[in-house]
Amino acid sequence: MSHHMTEVKDLHYVYPDGHKAVNGISFKIHHGESVGIIGANGAGKSTLLMLLMGVLFPCQGEVLVGEVLVTKKTLPGIRQRMGMVFQDPDDQLFMTTVYDDVAFGPRNYNLEEKEVEKRVLQALEMVGILHLKDRAPFKLSGGEKRAAAIASVLSLQPDILVMDEPTSALDPKSRRRLMKLLDSFEHTKIITSHDLDMVYELCDRSIVIKDGEIAADGPTSKILVDADLMDACGLEIPLALQNCPVCGRKK
């Protein structure tokens, strides 16, 4: 299934103020893979996502989605195949009802209103908030907003889901519910997060980024337990793998 492969080749990006955010990153993500992109604040994770989605264009190197080069011309097709969920759901929900928000994408691709309705209901059903369809987005709780934001991307039926900090600002139950939901998706998933426990559970593969470069790339079960590597990259091993605070203190 190479047609769903996402490939990044020697990516460089320098912000107009001279800050080098991404400095020669290369990787391949195959169909159905679930990849966690982790790194300290300012490591270049968000910039990388923006480059993947074609919001920013690299100064050097290229991004290929399903063997199609991301350029201004190919963007509409690529954005139909890649859906991005923003960190702050409020940025993504700007219509007056949840239904309209979820329908925004399909309507932009000029689908028949019947097809739009089918997709909207399906997407809402998938994230379990069908009952909220006529509510105003700004009146929802944090978890519901997140679900609505995910539905607004699912309605485009993307092959690849890109998520920026999906579990941030969620209470533990909502976080667990969201993780279950994400785990049930068969999409290719690219997730950036500081929630390393979530990455540990959901992602088979992790890419660690440090100062705009890849510090490590491999199976999550190997990378996240490497305390020295984690420490060097401004991270630490997942809490679940650290010593229990009750029965044993850390050395």
Add this chain to the structure above:
Amino acid sequence: MKTSEAGLNTTFDMRLLDDMARKETVIHRVHPLVKLVTTVIYLTVVVSFGSYEIIGLLPLLFYPVLVITLAELPIRPILKRMLLAAPFVIGIGILNPVFDHQVFVVGGLTLSRGWITFFSIVLKCILTVSAALLLIASTGMDKLASALRMLKIPRLFVLQLLLTYRYISVLMEEVTRILRAYSMRAPQQKGIHPKVWGSLTGQLILRTFERAQRVYQAMCLRGFTGEYNTGAHERITVRDTVYLVVWGLFFALARIYNIPMLIGSLLTGVV
């Protein structure tokens, strides 16, 4: 804290009109285009009255009153929003009694004719502002925009209108947050010290820019190309046409005949 909470309230207030627009009543079901055209005719008729006319304007009060009742809209929030326009109108009209020195007598009272023009302006303001508010509260911005598009208004203008409408609430939310953060650390102050006005507004502009940019990116990522699609256009039905024609006739009658005068003369039998 008071200022910031006021800000928050205004944010919710802003969106109250959207909430109202989601009701399902006779008025809400009328086609948006028909409502828009009816409102435009109404506004034109109200504005076309001469500056000394008050009595002739009165029957036109019937329109907002009937719409607000049939659309089951709460009166208080609408009145509150109408007050927003009051300072401008009073500013425009308040000098009329001073400049217009001609005098007239009503029941033994001698008044400057400027007062008539002043009241005429205030009345016109009430009628026009309420009609515009009722249009939004019974239609919703999204549908209104699609009606404007049906009238072949360039999409750039319509988009500008819609995004400005959305952007205001984003701006208000940022203001609320900044004010709250400020008042938390300046508990003994009333309002905001002039020293920090500059940096606060600068902060606000930068934050809203960033926010607006992210919203725009989110739109682009979902295939936004400049056309704001709000779903299927409903057809204009016979009922909509009747709504338009009946109001049109009523406005025309109210413009041509002085209805209160007619009723008065009918009752007193002086024709």
